[in-house]
Amino acid sequence: MRFIHAADLHLDSPLAGLRERAGERAEEIAGAGRRAFDNLIDFAITEQVDFCVIAGDVFDGDWSDYSSGLFFVRGLSRLHQANIPVILIRGNHDAANLMSRRLSLPPNVRELSSHAPETVVLDELNVAVHGQSFPNRAVTDNLALNYPAPRAGLFNIGVLHTSADGRAGHDVYAPCDLRDLRLKGYDYWALGHIHTREILSTDPYIVFPGNLQGRHINEPGAKGFSLVTADGGRVTKVEHVSVDVVRWASVTVDVAGAATLEDICPRVGQAIGEAVANAEDRTLAIRLYLKGACPAHLILAGDPDRLAAECASLALQARGDVWIERVIVETDPAHEANAGTMADVMQLLGRVRSEASDADMIRVKLERGLDKIPAALRHEVGLTSLTAEQYSKVLADAEAIILHRLAAGAPRS
Known part of the structure; x- marks a missing residue:
């Protein structure tokens, strides 16, 4: 038996400040998430996997129109035609109360409840899948504690969107530790929320597959899903499959x-x-x-x-x-x-930077200018807050520009 474990598709994630820098490549990069999902569908059909599990955050947030939902349904329908079941949950980005629009999903798809943990049994495969969707964005309870006991005689999978015991750069949602998960007695835990691939345990396998497509520079390297092979009621192999574009x-x-x-x-x-x-x-x-x-x-x-x-x-x-x-x-x-003719200028600029009153005046004016820049763009360029290190770097760059223009004989502006 082989199944796909994916998470954090973040379909149609906005580019924010990236759009200004990407220029003519903006649409190509913005569409990468969709093409990565198409690659997953192609792989599932070509390799004839038995089913797919998606552990939350299919969407990046509420749809501006129905195109995001229709694209997702189109991919799921291809899996339906290939007789491949899909079990999914919602995460913090596409929690039940965040999505104002809804579309009916194909009959091969089962979205697990956001009210309480739910179990789906795939009778032909002797598989039980347990999980719960996020009812709202900020789920701070340990959802895993209320997941049901494993079904005897079946291969049991737990699907959970969680920060586990905490990961840098990720908000704390549905926290839990490895002991909570191991004590459930499941054969595999399909986790989501953390965008870096990580195998937390091999007995049983507890896996973050990472997101399907990197969205920015802080999500580097190969991205995709986990292909899980099970035989005789136990996991024998967990492979990473790259589908990023x-x-x-x-x-x-x-x-x-x-x-x-x-x-x-x-x-x-x-x-x-x-x-x-x-x-x-x-x-x-x-x-x-x-x-x-x-x-x-x-x-x-x-x-x-x-x-x-x-x-x-x-x-x-x-x-x-x-x-x-x-x-x-x-x-x-x-x-x-x-050395040379720039020495006096360098000394003058150094005094301006070191003199407290001058430095404070420059900082105030700089922060006023930054306040006029959209928050998303400030985040993209790393100036959400003007730390002492960042301020020093801004001044150093300004000095370099002044000196370069003087040395090149460029007109002052």
């Missing part, structure tokens, strides 16, 4: 000692090539981090438009479909940068 990667390039942008380009090109080689022919979205002390610091931090264009050019030359999502400059000026 856009893969995210953070790539760090050491540019220490580089004197010019031309010196840096070969290093960036090589790093992009290595990332492409690991992307399994997916569209690759890269965030580049340039690090190290180098004389080219003023060029990198002072002319971000040219730097972005050069990196985009290198991406176009790579042997793969690559999009540079952002270039983060974390270089430092080499000691030589303080």
Whole structure:
């Protein structure tokens, strides 16, 4: 017996601030979740799996129209035609009280109740699936405690949307610990909510499959579902199957000692090539981090438009479909940068930054400007709150821009 365990599809998740940066690629990236789900359906039919389990967050939130629901129903209908049952629950993003619109699901699909734990028995397969949907977004109770006892003589699966014992970057919902789950006596736990694949236990198997498609740079690497094989009433294999179509990667390039942008380009090109080689022919979205002390610091931090264009050019030359999502400059000026005609200017800028009254005045004005930027966009660029470290980085970048323009003889604006 083989079944698919998927979770966190987040169909039609909004791009938020990503749309401004993605430009003409925005729709392609926004549609990646749908194409990943199509890949799951194709796999299930081609491999003739016995059934599918989806552990919550099919949708990212309430539909703006019915297109999201119709797309999902179309995929489920293909599984119905292939005689593949589907059991699913709702999570915190698509909880029962969050969704104002509803569509009837095909007869092969069973959505488990949000009022109490419910059990579905697949008689032909001798399988019992136990689970409960979220009635609302903020479920803080340990739902697993009320799941029913295992059905004797059947292969028992628990489906649960949970933060388990807590994971960084994820809100705490339906918390539980491994002991709670093991004591139920189920043969497999199909978990959802955590977007990184993780096997918490192998006796029994307790698994987070991760989300189906990475949505941003904080969800890097291969994404997909778990293919579970059981024989003789026990799990014999749990395999990851990648179905993502856009893969995210953070790539760090050491540019220490580089004197010019031309010196840096070969290093960036090589790093992009290595990332492409690991992307399994997916569209690759890269965030580049340039690090190290180098004389080219003023060029990198002072002319971000040219730097972005050069990196985009290198991406176009790579042997793969690559999009540079952002270039983060974390270089430092080499000691030589303080010498020569710029020394006085460097000292002046240093005094402005270190003088408390000047620094406070600049910070107040900066925060007023940031208040005019939409919250989603501020989150995307990492300026939700202006920490001391972030403020220091903003000032350093501003100094680099000033010095670069002075050195290049550019007009002041």
